[in-house]
Amino acid sequence: MKKYCCDEHVDIGIDELIDELEIYPNLELLTENEKLATICTYCDKTAIYKVSNE
Numbered sequence: 001m002k003k004y005c006c007d008e009h010v011d012i013g014i015d016e017l018i019d020e021l022e023i024y025p026n027l028e029l030l031t032e033n034e035k036l037a038t039i040c041t042y043c044d045k046t047a048i049y050k051v052s053n054e
Helices: 010-021 032-037
Strands: 002-005 026-029 049-052
Touching: 002 010, 010 049
Parallel strands: none
Antiparallel strands: 002 049, 026 049
């Protein structure tokens, strides 16, 4: 499971994964190329982080 998040929603993404999977997720900064093509799961802003259990 993974969620892409902007600065504003990264806390929500982390909390949701902890609630669903009961583990602390990985938090990764996206590369500049990934940022160009990725929007936040929760809004229309550019995603900066990937929160995942991978």
